[in-house]
Each structure stands twice: as structure tokens, then as C-alpha cells.
Amino acid sequence: MRLFLIYLFLLGYHLAVGQPPRTARPNIVLIVADDLGWKDVGFMGSPFYETPHLDRLARQGMRFTSAYAAAANCAPSRASLLSGQYGPRHGIYTVANADRGDAKTRKLIPVKNNETLPDSVYTLAEALRDAGYRTASVGKWHLGKSPVSQGFTYSIAGDERGMNKHVSPYGISSLPDGPPGEYLTDRLSTEAVKFLDQANDQPFFLYLPYYAVHTPLQAPAELVKKYQNKAKTAGQQDGTYAAMIESLDRNVGRILEKLDALGLTNNTMVIFTSDNGGIRSISRQDPLRAGKGSYYEGGVRVPLVVRWPGTVAAGTVSSTPVINLDFYPTLLDILKRPKPRQPLDGISILPLLKGGKLPDRPLYWHFPIYLEAYNPQLDGGRDPLFRTRPGSTIRLGDWKLHEYFEDNGLELYNLKTDLGEQHNVASANGAVVKKLHALLKKWRAQQAAFVPTELNPAYRAN
Structure with missing residues (x-):
């Protein structure tokens, strides 16, 4: 038993050499x-x-x-x-x-x-x-x-x-x-x-x-x-x-x-x-x-x-x-x-x-801005002109909802089954969309987040 205790002491010393005690x-x-x-x-x-x-x-x-x-x-x-x-x-x-x-x-x-x-x-x-x-x-x-x-x-x-x-x-x-x-x-x-x-x-x-x-x-x-x-x-x-x-x-x-x-x-x-x-x-x-x-x-x-x-x-x-x-x-x-x-x-x-x-808790992103495309063919964005148009995003559990301010568009994805966000299932999951959208709007109000509404006079729809 004494030899075993000495062994444990030496082993502990060996492992701790050069390493001060945790604080x-x-x-x-x-x-x-x-x-x-x-x-x-x-x-x-x-x-x-x-x-x-x-x-x-x-x-x-x-x-x-x-x-x-x-x-x-x-x-x-x-x-x-x-x-x-x-x-x-x-x-x-x-x-x-x-x-x-x-x-x-x-x-x-x-x-x-x-x-x-x-x-x-x-x-x-x-x-x-x-x-x-x-x-x-x-x-x-x-x-x-x-x-x-x-x-x-x-x-x-x-x-x-x-x-x-x-x-x-x-x-x-x-x-x-x-x-x-x-x-x-x-x-x-x-x-x-x-x-x-x-x-x-x-x-x-x-x-x-x-x-x-x-x-x-x-x-x-x-x-x-x-x-x-x-x-x-x-x-x-x-x-x-x-x-x-x-x-x-x-x-x-x-x-x-x-x-x-x-x-x-x-x-x-x-x-x-x-x-x-x-x-x-x-x-x-x-x-x-x-x-x-x-x-x-x-x-x-x-x-x-x-x-x-x-x-x-x-x-x-x-x-x-x-x-x-x-x-x-x-x-x-x-x-x-x-x-x-x-x-x-x-x-x-x-x-x-x-x-x-x-x-469980929601995660949020808010981006009332524009970021132009790097590569329209390869970026994978919502449209080829921009990586980001103004909007907000929420993730809760496996669900992720995107909201876009220009056209009030809503996109819903189940990240468990669609990690690549390829299939917008908003129309088939109305209750989920309603819940996440309500959370998103409440969060924006709490953050006093700016939501753009003023129209750009230089915009040309086509």
C-alpha cells in the first residue's frame, strides 16, 4: 500500500511538472x-x-x-x-x-x-x-x-x-x-x-x-x-x-x-x-x-x-x-x-x-443594410445582386426564419432536415412562422432596432 501511494504521488508530480496549480x-x-x-x-x-x-x-x-x-x-x-x-x-x-x-x-x-x-x-x-x-x-x-x-x-x-x-x-x-x-x-x-x-x-x-x-x-x-x-x-x-x-x-x-x-x-x-x-x-x-x-x-x-x-x-x-x-x-x-x-x-x-x-433560446440577427454580391453565380444568396438585403433572422431549435423588408418575404427552414436552406417550408408551417415572426418583432422592439421603410427615389423595379 505504501509503495502504491508513493507511485500515485510520483505520477501526480510527473503530470504536474511545469504546470502550476489551477486557480x-x-x-x-x-x-x-x-x-x-x-x-x-x-x-x-x-x-x-x-x-x-x-x-x-x-x-x-x-x-x-x-x-x-x-x-x-x-x-x-x-x-x-x-x-x-x-x-x-x-x-x-x-x-x-x-x-x-x-x-x-x-x-x-x-x-x-x-x-x-x-x-x-x-x-x-x-x-x-x-x-x-x-x-x-x-x-x-x-x-x-x-x-x-x-x-x-x-x-x-x-x-x-x-x-x-x-x-x-x-x-x-x-x-x-x-x-x-x-x-x-x-x-x-x-x-x-x-x-x-x-x-x-x-x-x-x-x-x-x-x-x-x-x-x-x-x-x-x-x-x-x-x-x-x-x-x-x-x-x-x-x-x-x-x-x-x-x-x-x-x-x-x-x-x-x-x-x-x-x-x-x-x-x-x-x-x-x-x-x-x-x-x-x-x-x-x-x-x-x-x-x-x-x-x-x-x-x-x-x-x-x-x-x-x-x-x-x-x-x-x-x-x-x-x-x-x-x-x-x-x-x-x-x-x-x-x-x-x-x-x-x-x-x-x-x-x-x-x-x-x-x-432553449432564440438567436437573432438584424441587418437593415445592403451588401452587394461578390459573385452572382456562386454566392448562393436570395438574388444574384446582393449577399444581403435588409431584413432580420431568428433561429429557435431546428427552425430558422428569414424576414425581408423590401417585399415582406418570409422564408422558413428546418435545419435538422435541410441544413442547406434549400426548401422554404413557410407555407406548410403557418403556426411556426407566426410564432417565430412574433418573437422576432418583439425582439426588434426591445432592441429599438431600426427597420427601413423610406423608399429610395433612385430605385427602378426592373
């Missing part, structure tokens, strides 16, 4: 890819893209198959993630102007878009800073001039712009250029590792929003060559895009390896996700319909993994719908911090992370 305040690493589609990673079933580090992360934590962004493109999704609020509260609906596309094809006058997250918003970073965390933003910001005014005590490579190029010289005001040809994804990881190397007894929040895999498509030449010589698959065959994804994966691997080397893995929650769906003409997310900028599933359903050793069981998969609005209240719940005075529109998914369940 009530875990470190947090939130990695956000840019325009990475739901099926653009191996752990979600891509047969073409190679993501061994992300696949390992998924095996070590919980993988979500029904995770959503709160918006279908960059800035509004990030604004919602950091504020914990739906778009009507912060007013950021798109990138730049909301009246995109040919004026003659827009029936309504859209809402004026806000491009800056107001300083009055108490962000997730501010909440964690006030809870005693060192906070860092390394990468894309796209919500104003700098993350520093929004709770980040350390910031690099983030400003008001969405994208420029992926090789040095970058032209990013808050990121000194590297040697000519240096790859931006590599550089951001190097800067993130520098921040991690400063880890001490104070917990940290590292927000790492990569610019990859946003266009322009640029990647290291040796990786591009590799995929040019690899057998292609239907809908996923662009070698440069594949190389960008592998580079992203390698750099996520660098972050995970640094956490291991510093003995921080066991007391660090790692969240990996994307800000919105991918561009369908570059990479299809079949069976999901459409892509970035659309509120069909391909535009808002995203990959999501959460790893937190000792709390999140390794190798688990959840099909429960969650949304990036949930990150803020979840982290407050973990830290047992009070909610801020401002509304938070998500919920804590901590019970789900611990192996429990969440109550």
Missing part, C-alpha cells in the same frame, strides 16, 4: 480568424485544408458544430463579441457604408452605419482589466483608431482598417514593418509570444485576431506550391487559400507550444473561432448555403473550439447553438464577476462547457 482566474487566449469558413478546417471535415494543430486543439477540448457569429462580416461581428451586444445596440452593421450595390436596385434607404465602437461601451477587455487581468490585443481591430481606449493595456497591429496586405511592408501604423516579405500571420504570432513571455502571477487576456485568411490571397510560396500539387476537392481547391489556412494553423500551434513551454496550459482557457463565414466563391462550406455577408448558414455559422483542461472534457462535441455574444457573460460567470450596467445579449455557456445543458 479561479484562468488565463484567457481568444483567437479569432478572419473570414475562415465553418468547414475550412480539418476538425470540421475539410478534406483539402490541413490544420493539424487546430485538430489537436479540438481533440483536447470541446468542438461546437452549431456555433454562430453575431454578424456575417468583420466589423459588426467583432463589435458584438467585445460588447456582448447585438448590432442594434452599437449600430455597427457592416464595413463602411450601408448602401452598397447599385442604387437603382435598392428599394429602401438603409440605416446609416456606425464604424466605431463607442467608448461608452464597457467592453469584455475592460471587464477583464477591472478583474485584475493584463489585457492585450495583437492583430486586427477594425472598430476605431485603437484598442487602447477599449480596455486593452497592450496593443499592436490594430487600427481602423480591415485589411491591406499580408506581407511586409504592411503599412499598418501600429505595427513597425519587418524585413521585406515577412508574413503578417508569422509576425503577429511572434508579437503574441512576446506578450506570453511576460507572464507572471497576474492572469492575462490575450485577444489574438489574425488578419488571415481575409483577402488578398497571399501566402508563403513553399506552402502555395504544396497545395498546387495536391489533389483538389469540389469547392475547396484554391492552393493559395489553403496555404493561408495552413500558415494560420502553424501559428496557432506556436501559441499552444508557448503555453506548454511556460507551464500555463492547464490554467489557460483557449478559444478559437472565426469572425464570420468564408467567401463562397473562394471556399464552399457545403452543405451550408452562401457565405460571408449572407445570413444563410454559410455566412454566420463558424468553427469554434474551447479548451480548458480540468473543466472542459477533452474530445467532446456540442451541437447546442451558441453565439459569440456568449463569450462575455461566460467569462464573467467563470470569474464570478457582476454583470455590467449595460445589457448583455448572450448567456453564460459555462454549464455546457462543464458537460451540462443550456435552455
Whole structure:
């Protein structure tokens, strides 16, 4: 018996070497890819893209198959993630102007878009800073001039712009250029590792929003060559895009390896996700319909993994719908911090992370704007001219209802039997339509959401 106890002691010591004891305040690493589609990673079933580090992360934590962004493109999704609020509260609906596309094809006058997250918003970073965390933003910001005014005590490579190029010289005001040809994804990881190397007894929040895999498509030449010589698959065959994804994966691997080397893995929650769906003409997310900028599933359903050793069981998969609005209240719940005075529109998914369940709840999207088509033949939108026309969407259970303001159109899909949203069953399910439409209108009233009604004088019906 004595020998057995010694064995257990030595085994426990061996497992814990280099890993300090878990505390009530875990470190947090939130990695956000840019325009990475739901099926653009191996752990979600891509047969073409190679993501061994992300696949390992998924095996070590919980993988979500029904995770959503709160918006279908960059800035509004990030604004919602950091504020914990739906778009009507912060007013950021798109990138730049909301009246995109040919004026003659827009029936309504859209809402004026806000491009800056107001300083009055108490962000997730501010909440964690006030809870005693060192906070860092390394990468894309796209919500104003700098993350520093929004709770980040350390910031690099983030400003008001969405994208420029992926090789040095970058032209990013808050990121000194590297040697000519240096790859931006590599550089951001190097800067993130520098921040991690400063880890001490104070917990940290590292927000790492990569610019990859946003266009322009640029990647290291040796990786591009590799995929040019690899057998292609239907809908996923662009070698440069594949190389960008592998580079992203390698750099996520660098972050995970640094956490291991510093003995921080066991007391660090790692969240990996994307800000919105991918561009369908570059990479299809079949069976999901459409892509970035659309509120069909391909535009808002995203990959999501959460790893937190000792709390999140390794190798688990959840099909429960969650949304990036949930990150803020979840982290407050973990830290047992009070909610801020401002509304938070998500919920804590901590019970789900611990192996429990969440109550059924509706998820909403509101987009009183226009986004022109990328590729009329390949986008998969409602019509070939736009990825998005003004409207709202609700998902509750397996049902998803789309409402369009121009023609009062309603589309109903059962995602359990029709994940690709190909068969509008509104006419056969009147009671469901009535229930979801009532919830949607009530929610818009609660949010004081702008619904466009003013006719556009430049519109030409034909």
C-alpha cells in the first residue's frame, strides 16, 4: 500500500511538472480568424485544408458544430463579441457604408452605419482589466483608431482598417514593418509570444485576431506550391487559400507550444473561432448555403473550439447553438464577476462547457443594410445582386426564419432536415412562422432596432 501511494504521488508530480496549480482566474487566449469558413478546417471535415494543430486543439477540448457569429462580416461581428451586444445596440452593421450595390436596385434607404465602437461601451477587455487581468490585443481591430481606449493595456497591429496586405511592408501604423516579405500571420504570432513571455502571477487576456485568411490571397510560396500539387476537392481547391489556412494553423500551434513551454496550459482557457463565414466563391462550406455577408448558414455559422483542461472534457462535441455574444457573460460567470450596467445579449455557456445543458433560446440577427454580391453565380444568396438585403433572422431549435423588408418575404427552414436552406417550408408551417415572426418583432422592439421603410427615389423595379 505504501509503495502504491508513493507511485500515485510520483505520477501526480510527473503530470504536474511545469504546470502550476489551477486557480479561479484562468488565463484567457481568444483567437479569432478572419473570414475562415465553418468547414475550412480539418476538425470540421475539410478534406483539402490541413490544420493539424487546430485538430489537436479540438481533440483536447470541446468542438461546437452549431456555433454562430453575431454578424456575417468583420466589423459588426467583432463589435458584438467585445460588447456582448447585438448590432442594434452599437449600430455597427457592416464595413463602411450601408448602401452598397447599385442604387437603382435598392428599394429602401438603409440605416446609416456606425464604424466605431463607442467608448461608452464597457467592453469584455475592460471587464477583464477591472478583474485584475493584463489585457492585450495583437492583430486586427477594425472598430476605431485603437484598442487602447477599449480596455486593452497592450496593443499592436490594430487600427481602423480591415485589411491591406499580408506581407511586409504592411503599412499598418501600429505595427513597425519587418524585413521585406515577412508574413503578417508569422509576425503577429511572434508579437503574441512576446506578450506570453511576460507572464507572471497576474492572469492575462490575450485577444489574438489574425488578419488571415481575409483577402488578398497571399501566402508563403513553399506552402502555395504544396497545395498546387495536391489533389483538389469540389469547392475547396484554391492552393493559395489553403496555404493561408495552413500558415494560420502553424501559428496557432506556436501559441499552444508557448503555453506548454511556460507551464500555463492547464490554467489557460483557449478559444478559437472565426469572425464570420468564408467567401463562397473562394471556399464552399457545403452543405451550408452562401457565405460571408449572407445570413444563410454559410455566412454566420463558424468553427469554434474551447479548451480548458480540468473543466472542459477533452474530445467532446456540442451541437447546442451558441453565439459569440456568449463569450462575455461566460467569462464573467467563470470569474464570478457582476454583470455590467449595460445589457448583455448572450448567456453564460459555462454549464455546457462543464458537460451540462443550456435552455432553449432564440438567436437573432438584424441587418437593415445592403451588401452587394461578390459573385452572382456562386454566392448562393436570395438574388444574384446582393449577399444581403435588409431584413432580420431568428433561429429557435431546428427552425430558422428569414424576414425581408423590401417585399415582406418570409422564408422558413428546418435545419435538422435541410441544413442547406434549400426548401422554404413557410407555407406548410403557418403556426411556426407566426410564432417565430412574433418573437422576432418583439425582439426588434426591445432592441429599438431600426427597420427601413423610406423608399429610395433612385430605385427602378426592373
